[in-house]
Amino acid sequence: MSFTVALTGLNAANENLKVTSHNVANANTTGFKGSRAEFADVFANGGQGLTDRTVGSGVRLASVRQQFDQGSIEFTNKALDVAISGDGFLTFAKGDELVYSRNGALGTDRDGFVTNAQGARLQVFPASADGFDTGQLQDLRVSTADNPPRATQSIEAALNLPAQGDVPVNTPFDPSDASTFSHTTSVTAYDSLGTPRTASLYFTRTATDGEWELRTQLDGQAVGAAQTITFDSSGQIATPAGGQITLPAAPVTGGADDLNLTLDVSNITQFGGGFAVNALRQDGFATGRMTGIEITKEGIVQARFTNGQAEQLGQIALTEFANPEGLSKLGDTAWGESFTSGPAVRGVAGSGNLGTVESGALEASNVDLTKELVNMITAQRSFQANAQMITTSDQVTQTVLNIRR
Structure with a gap:
């Protein structure tokens, strides 16, 4: 024995x-x-x-x-490398099967899908009008298409018009003759095709105290008639009410739609001192090409573009189990759900017991x-x-x- x-x-x-x-x-x-x-x-x-x-x-x-x-977090500075700091697993679709892994060494395939070394596709919650739809999963895909342009709809002017000043001596108004207006400034606006257009604002003091005429030109062409703006005794805008001026449609060349502009003059003041432009903003932008991918600690994947815009591609879906030690070992640092592990519980990084996502990093053994x-x-x-x-x-x-x- x-x-x-x-x-x-x-x-x-x-x-x-x-x-x-x-x-x-x-x-x-x-x-x-x-x-x-x-x-x-x-x-x-x-x-x-x-x-x-x-x-x-x-x-x-x-x-x-x-x-x-937890394995140690090692930073790689590669945008698509992700590590989980805390509990949870990355979720991948391998054919019709969902598998789970802590290996976040990711790349893109020929079709732009984000995959691991075995070709399994990373799963994310798709973007929706209210944020992200955590009720469904989709493959994360990075598109190389241009970010479409957006036509300018609003121009916001934040500036000061001097309370003391002379009325222009020459009339009528001529944008090429500085003696026919008091002050001017300009901003680049964009049409529906993303073509830049120069929007110029001309301010002319009138003989009435606290009253100015505002003229708008787009690429040297007048947009509507002169608009009257007035200020109260404290130097704040009095008219127009609400500080909004709606301009008539401005035709543009090149086949783009007419520009329908609204001027926000609510932040224009009339104080003592000189003419000063504090801010001149517009809400349009040109066509943009993708410059990179960014992933936040919450797992939100964003594409950045040359036009300054960012597009949300999805939020990484993390999965946890009541008994992770009961997961089925599938090899390639992947696990599968089993009866012993309990059902998969999905959520976003930082919620419940789930950890956070570290971008540009990998979790070591x-x-x-x-x-x-x-x-x-x-x-x-x-x-x-x-x-x-x-x-x-x-x-x-x-x-x-x-x-x-």
Whole structure:
């Protein structure tokens, strides 16, 4: 019987060495989670003798338990590399199956889909009017198409017109003759095709205190008639009410739609001092080409464009399980849902128990090489000791066989 008991010890030590060698082999595998061999003693039951039931029959491998401790975060400065700081898994679609991983080394395929090294597509919550639709998943796709332009609709002027000043001596108004107006400023606006247009504002003081005439020109062409603006005794805009001036449609060349502009003059003041432009803003922009991808700690993926705009492509879907140690091991640092793990619970980074997303970083293997090498020595000594037990049992048996009557 001692042969059998020692043999179970040899098998257990060998299994321990296999688990340890697997951990050591993956010490540099991104997102890898080390395992631990767990053993249990064996006692005979049923028709065995009393000695077998009290002394025991050896050892067996009870479980190889996955260790989901946090690995160190290593920054790579590659925009599509992501690491999870805290609990949760990245969600991937591999054909019709969803798989889960902590390996966030990502890239794009020929069609622009964001995938891992095995071609599984990263899953995100799609953007919606209210933010993101967390009720459905979709593949994250990065498009190289241009960001479409938007025609200017509003021009906001924040400036000061001097309370003291002379009325222009020459009339009528002529944009090429500075003596026919008091002050001017301009801003670049955009038509529906993204073509830049110069919108110029001309301010002319009238003979009435606190009253000015505002004229607008687009690429040198007048847009409507002069608009009258007045100020109260505190230097704040009095008319038009609300500080909004709606201009008539301005035709443009090149096949673009007419520009329908609204002037926001609510932040124009008439204080003492000189003419000063504090801000001149408009809400249109030209066509933009993508310059890069940005991922926030909440997992929001944004594309940045040369026109200063950012387009939200989706929010990375993280998944957690009641018992992650019960996940099915699929290889390639991926796991699958199982009955033991419990159902998948999805959410966004930073919500509930889910961790945050680190962009431009990867999670290293959580294997502690020093600990594994010590465990290797321990398993080796255990193997040697059990082999010695077999040798000793063999010697005892040989001695019995050599007894002469």
